[in-house]
Amino acid sequence: MRVLVVEDEKKTASFIRKALQAEGFAVDVCHDGDDALAAARATPFDGIVLDIMLPGRDGLSVLRQLRERKNTTPVLLLSARGEVNERVEGLDAGADDYLPKPFELAELVARVRALTRRSGENKSIVLRVADLTLDTVTHRAQRGGADIELTAREYRLLEFLMRSPGRLCGRMMILEKVWDYDFDPGTNLVDVYIRRLREKIDAKFEAKLLHTARGAGYLLKDQS
Amino acid sequence: MTIRTRLTFWYAGVLTASLLVIGVGTYRELDEQLRHDRHRKPEEHAILETGELVVEVGLPAILLGLLGGWWLTRKALAPVSKLTEAVEKIHERNLRDPLSRTGNGDELDRLTEVFNRMLARLNGSFNRTREFTLHASHELKTPLTVLCGETETALRDESHSASERERAASLLDELRRLARIVDGLTLLAKADAGQVALKLEPVRLDELVRDNFADAQILAEPRGIQVELAACEEVSTRGDRHRLRQLLLNLADNAVKYNQPQGRVTMSLRRADDAAEFTIANTGPGIPPEMLPRVFDRFFRGDPAHSPAVDGCGLGLSIVQWIASAHDGSVKIESVPEKLTTVTVRFPLLEVRL
Numbered sequence: 001m002r003v004l005v006v007e008d009e010k011k012t013a014s015f016i017r018k019a020l021q022a023e024g025f026a027v028d029v030c031h032d033g034d035d036a037l038a039a040a041r042a043t044p045f046d047g048i049v050l051d052i053m054l055p056g057r058d059g060l061s062v063l064r065q066l067r068e069r070k071n072t073t074p075v076l077l078l079s080a081r082g083e084v085n086e087r088v089e090g091l092d093a094g095a096d097d098y099l100p101k102p103f104e105l106a107e108l109v110a111r112v113r114a115l116t117r118r119s120g121e122n123k124s125i126v127l128r129v130a131d132l133t134l135d136t137v138t139h140r141a142q143r144g145g146a147d148i149e150l151t152a153r154e155y156r157l158l159e160f161l162m163r164s165p166g167r168l169c170g171r172m173m174i175l176e177k178v179w180d181y182d183f184d185p186g187t188n189l190v191d192v193y194i195r196r197l198r199e200k201i202d203a204k205f206e207a208k209l210l211h212t213a214r215g216a217g218y219l220l221k222d223q224s
Numbered sequence: 225m226t227i228r229t230r231l232t233f234w235y236a237g238v239l240t241a242s243l244l245v246i247g248v249g250t251y252r253e254l255d256e257q258l259r260h261d262r263h264r265k266p267e268e269h270a271i272l273e274t275g276e277l278v279v280e281v282g283l284p285a286i287l288l289g290l291l292g293g294w295w296l297t298r299k300a301l302a303p304v305s306k307l308t309e310a311v312e313k314i315h316e317r318n319l320r321d322p323l324s325r326t327g328n329g330d331e332l333d334r335l336t337e338v339f340n341r342m343l344a345r346l347n348g349s350f351n352r353t354r355e356f357t358l359h360a361s362h363e364l365k366t367p368l369t370v371l372c373g374e375t376e377t378a379l380r381d382e383s384h385s386a387s388e389r390e391r392a393a394s395l396l397d398e399l400r401r402l403a404r405i406v407d408g409l410t411l412l413a414k415a416d417a418g419q420v421a422l423k424l425e426p427v428r429l430d431e432l433v434r435d436n437f438a439d440a441q442i443l444a445e446p447r448g449i450q451v452e453l454a455a456c457e458e459v460s461t462r463g464d465r466h467r468l469r470q471l472l473l474n475l476a477d478n479a480v481k482y483n484q485p486q487g488r489v490t491m492s493l494r495r496a497d498d499a500a501e502f503t504i505a506n507t508g509p510g511i512p513p514e515m516l517p518r519v520f521d522r523f524f525r526g527d528p529a530h531s532p533a534v535d536g537c538g539l540g541l542s543i544v545q546w547i548a549s550a551h552d553g554s555v556k557i558e559s560v561p562e563k564l565t566t567v568t569v570r571f572p573l574l575e576v577r578l
Contacts, residue, residue: 009366009369009370011370011373011374012366012369012370012373015370015373015374015377016373018377019373019376019377022380080362080365080366080369085420085421088423100407101365101366101368101369102365102368102369102371102372102399102403102406103369103372104372104376104400105372105373105376105377106376151438152438153438153439153442179439181466181469181470181473182466183407183466183470184403184404184407185470185473185474185477186404186477186537186540187443187473187477188443189439189442189443189473192442192443192445192446193442196442214379214393216376216380
């Protein structure tokens with residue numbers, strides 16, 4: 001997996017590169033829009049992390065140019081302005097995801113991974129992690145053959161986690177996909193829901209499936 | 225007493241004095257004439273003649289003069305009333321609109337001109353403050369991004385000791401709080417500058433409230449607080465779904481945070497006259513009356529000695545107020561300390577079947 005990071009702020013570019021490399025991505029870095037366009041033309045990347053504020057040609061313009069040239073590489077926009085209008089504008093211009101600054105690194109990595117593996121998402125009707133199953137049609141959850149009662153929100157949270165097993169999901173990403181919040185509510189909503197979900201699916205079992213990555217997010221995986 | 229009444233009184237005084245002078249003059253003249261007139265009838269007395277003259281001619285003249293004066297002052301002062309009306313409508317959001325001038329160069333026109341110049345200066349300084357907040361919050365984001373990134377990297381670096389990583393984790397919590405404050409500040413600064421566009425569409429408020437009720441129950445559970453939905457009538461408004469949810473969640477979060485253990489939160493959504501009214505009431509220490517008017521102020525925290533240590537960005541209610549007013553709604557808060565604190569938000573009703 002090869003990712004292009006376009007960010008003019010050197011330090012930010014550097015830790016994004018390190019974090020993505022640590023996750024096994026090959027990373028190229030550009031510091032301005034024109035270089036980014038040239039690089040994207042020369043190399044087929046699996047994903048692009050694109051800052052909106054760039055010297056010279058800005059990120060949105062780079063993105064529009066790419067899409068005009070039928071380049072469909074998934075793009076994650078970064079922005080320091082973090083405004084709803086800008087998010088809509090970015091997605092309209094052809095971005096696949098949007099992350100306001102300051103972001104959490106884990107969140108960024110999780111999103112880049114989701115972006116580059118979009119096609120690999122589990123689309124089956126019955127989702128399965130170890131002995132936990134979730135039927136996405138009947139909304140029935142079972143573990144070890146026993147039914148688990150879920151509220152509508154808990155169901156959506158579990159479905160979201162189960163669709164990308166073993167993959168870290170950041171708090172903002174969960175808020176966006178499960179709650180459809182485009183703002184950080186500044187509450188511990190996600191943590192409390194995770195705790196409840198954990199009680200329902202993990203409490204009675206030896207093998208724990210729902211894990212917390214401190215300061216990063218949550219993931220569902222089969223330890224064995 | 226208005227200037228107009230005062231002027232009319234003075235005017236009346238002056239007229240009366242002139243009438244007296246005229247009366248005295250007439251009396252003297254008449255007396256002189258009558259003295260020289262040999263054929264004077266006994267009933268023809270100067271003082272009586274004068275009296276008649278004053279009453280029959282002078283008084284109506286005074287009355288006419290008074291009415292005329294009343295009308296004149298009104299005409300003269302009308303621009304002042306207009307100016308007062310216009311000035312009354314000025315608030316921090318329309319400083320850039322100057323008052324309209326008559327352009328005839330009189331005293332009041334000059335006053336308007338001077339006032340407009342003052343408005344322009346005020347507007348400039350308001351703008352500079354707004355821009356400062358906007359730029360400051362924007363400038364803070366880059367270093368914050370770097371700080372968060374570096375701290376997170378340190379947190380996940382296996383070569384660091386457990387205590388070092390613990391420190392990084394607690395640093396990261398504070399950085400997140402800082403990031404939320406900066407986010408809130410940016411949002412409010414943009415709202416002040418009129419740069420936030422709401423995506424307005426018909427919204428079923430009862431659906432949002434039910435959703436919010438479910439979240440509030442979850443937030444309240446760890447503290448043993450009971451959340452109740454007393455009423456949830458089917459009402460709609462025209463609004464921005466995301467912002468409305470943000471408003472509801474902020475209020476629910478406050479109602480839980482500033483509550484007491486085993487306390488209560490009661491929400492309701494009702495149709496009230498021509499508005500949709502959402503109320504949320506919570507038990508808890510409440511807010512002293514002298515602080516109520518200030519709770520919507522940015523970063524207002526009340527008396528630190530009396531409020532329990534609660535984390536939050538200090539901008540929640542300011543954001544609630546902005547969202548309500550951006551929807552042509554209103555928000556008010558009432559509190560009986562140690563009993564109940566109630567927040568009421570009203571939105572214009574949208575009469576449509578969805």
